[in-house]
Amino acid sequence: MDALELxxxxxxxxxxxxxxPAGDVLDNIIRAGMRAPDHGxxxxxxxxxxxxxxxxxxxxxxxxxxxxxxLDEKGIEKARQAPFRAPMIxxxxxxxxxxxxxxxxxxxxxxxxxxQAMQMAALAQGFNGVWRxxxxxxxxxxKQAFGCREQDEIVGFLYLxxxxxxxxxxxxxxxxxxxxRHF
Numbered sequence: 001m002d003a004l005e006l007x008x009x010x011x012x013x014x015x016x017x018x019x020x021p022a023g024d025v026l027d028n029i030i031r032a033g034m035r036a037p038d039h040g041x042x043x044x045x046x047x048x049x050x051x052x053x054x055x056x057x058x059x060x061x062x063x064x065x066x067x068x069x070x071l072d073e074k075g076i077e078k079a080r081q082a083p084f085r086a087p088m089i090x091x092x093x094x095x096x097x098x099x100x101x102x103x104x105x106x107x108x109x110x111x112x113x114x115x116q117a118m119q120m121a122a123l124a125q126g127f128n129g130v131w132r133x134x135x136x137x138x139x140x141x142x143k144q145a146f147g148c149r150e151q152d153e154i155v156g157f158l159y160l161x162x163x164x165x166x167x168x169x170x171x172x173x174x175x176x177x178x179x180x181r182h183f
Contacts, residue, residue: 006124013128016161020051020088025125029160032121033092036113040100044107045114048091048146055083065139079136086129086159090118091146094153108153115156122160129160 021029030047038044050058059080066079083089094111096104119129136142137154146154 006120010120010123011128012119012130013163013165014085014130014159015164016086016129016159017164018087018162020086020161021122021125021127025122025127028125029090029118029121033114033118036110036117038110039106040102042097042100042102042107042110044095044097045111046093046095046147047114048093050083050089050091051087055089058083058089061142061145062136065136065141068141069135069139082136086161088160090158090160091154092118092156092158093146093148094155096151096153098151104151108155111153111155115158118158119160126162127160128163129158131156131158133157 020026026049033045033047034043036045059082062079062082063076066076069075071079092111092115094108096107098104115131119131122129133154133156137156143152143154148154
């Protein structure tokens with residue numbers, strides 16, 4: 001699939017199974033994330049790979065956070081099961097530099113671009129994923145567990161694996177007119 005076809009037909013896959021990306025494929029995914037637009041060459045991203053027993057530790061963290069947030073039983077169970085939706089999760093942090101002229105919001109957007117690039121790199125290599133955030137991206141305990149400083153953000157949890165369902169080969173995007181105007 002060429003680059004334009006990939007960009008025009010990208011679809012998230014939420015049903016993911018083994019195998020997860022590994023070796024050179026995973027390295028390509030990380031390297032793609034590191035090519036995100038980066039004003040000031042700050043490299044305002046960090047990646048935390050969660051797989052294997054790490055998913056169990058993450059499950060325990062989300063379970064405890066759900067209890068502390070006062071979620072109902074359904075919400076608590078959903079939190080506990082979340083890390084097992086895919087064989088790998090890459091947590092992407094906006095690692096923000098407060099001692100620069102580059103605004104914090106630009107650094108966060110750069111980290112968001114890294115997530116998109118990583119998902120595209122996974123898709124280009126036969127894998128897929130889904131970018132999730134939700135309550136856990138802002139939960140204090142979760143941010144602390146990933147080493148976030150006060151100025152940092154979790155911009156996404158990129159769930160990766162082998163898609164269970166075959167995605168449509170082409171996607172008819174909506175008309176672009178409602179989204180575009182000329183100045």
